[in-house]
Amino acid sequence: MVAPSVLSADFSDIRGALVQIKDSGAPWVHLDVMDGSFVPNITFGPKFIADIRPHSDLFFDAHLMIRNPQDHLEAFAKAGVQAITVHSEACLHLDRTLMKIKSLGCLAGVSIVPSTPVSAIECVLDIADLVLVMSVNPGFGGQSLIPYTLKKVSQLRDMRGDRKYLISIDGGVNEKTALDVKKAGIDVAVAGSAFFANPDKKAFTESLSRRV
Numbered sequence: 001m002v003a004p005s006v007l008s009a010d011f012s013d014i015r016g017a018l019v020q021i022k023d024s025g026a027p028w029v030h031l032d033v034m035d036g037s038f039v040p041n042i043t044f045g046p047k048f049i050a051d052i053r054p055h056s057d058l059f060f061d062a063h064l065m066i067r068n069p070q071d072h073l074e075a076f077a078k079a080g081v082q083a084i085t086v087h088s089e090a091c092l093h094l095d096r097t098l099m100k101i102k103s104l105g106c107l108a109g110v111s112i113v114p115s116t117p118v119s120a121i122e123c124v125l126d127i128a129d130l131v132l133v134m135s136v137n138p139g140f141g142g143q144s145l146i147p148y149t150l151k152k153v154s155q156l157r158d159m160r161g162d163r164k165y166l167i168s169i170d171g172g173v174n175e176k177t178a179l180d181v182k183k184a185g186i187d188v189a190v191a192g193s194a195f196f197a198n199p200d201k202k203a204f205t206e207s208l209s210r211r212v
Contacts, residue, residue: 001028001187001188002195002208003026003027003029003191004021004028004190004191004192004195004205005030005032005191006018006029006030007030007032007141009196015052018052020201021195024201024205025205027059028188029056029059029061030061030170031044031060031061031062032065032138033045033064034066034138034139035065035066037066038065038089038090039139040139046075049079053079053080059082059083061081061082061083061084061107061130062076062084064085065090065138068090070097070100073097073101073104076106077101077104077105081106082107084107085109085130085132087110087112088116088120088121088124089113089116094121095123095124098127108130109128109131110124110128110130110131111131111132111170112134114134114135114137117152118156118159122159128165129164129166130165131168132168132190133149133153133168134149134170134171135171135172136170138171142192142193143172149171154184154185157184166187167185168186168187168188169188173189173190173191173208174191174194175204175207178207189208
C-alpha cells in the first residue's frame with residue numbers, strides 16, 4: 001500500500017491534496033505530527049486532522065513525532081484517525097502506550113529512527129499492529145533513503161512469523177528506491193515529496209504498489 005504524506009502537500013490547498021491522494025488510488029493518508037522538540041520541525045496537531053477528516057474517507061495514520069505522545073492519544077483518536085504511531089524513543093512505557101492506543105479503537109503503531117535497532121522494540125511486536133521504520137532522520141521531507149535501514153525491514157519481515165503487524169517505511173521512497181524498498185519486504189510505503197512532485201500520481205502509486 002502507498003501512504004502519501006501530507007507533509008509535502010501544499011497546506012493552503014489541503015482539500016485538493018486529499019483529492020489527489022484519493023484519485024491516485026492510494027488507500028492511506030500519512031499525517032506527520034511534529035512538535036519542534038522530538039524532531040526539529042513543527043507541523044500540525046489534532047485540530048488540523050479533525051478539520052480535514054470530513055473531507056476524506058481514506059485511512060488516516062497519525063505519526064506522532066512528539067515527546068510524551070501518551071498525553072495526546074485521546075485527542076488524536078477523537079480527531080478521527082484510524083491508526084496512531086508513536087516512537088519507541090519517545091515512550092518510556094511503550095507497552096502501556098500501545099495498549100492505550102488499542103483501547104481507543106485505533107491500530108497501534110511503533111516507529112524507530114535509523115539509529116534504533118529492531119531489538120529495541122522486539123518485546124512489543126506481539127501487540128503492535130504497525131511497525132514503521134524511519135529510513136531518514138525524521139524532521140524534514142525530501143531526504144535521501146539511508147540504505148542500512150532496509151536491513152531492519154528485512155529483519156522485521158523474518159521475525160514476523162504468525163504475528164499480524166504491518167511493516168511500513170518512511171523516508172526517501174521514490175521511483176529510484178522503490179525496487180529495493182519492495183524487495184526488503186514492506187507492506188506500506190510512505191511517500192511525500194516523490195508523490196506530490198510527480199505529475200502522474202496515479203501511475204506513481206500503481207508502480208509503487210506493484211509487487212516485486
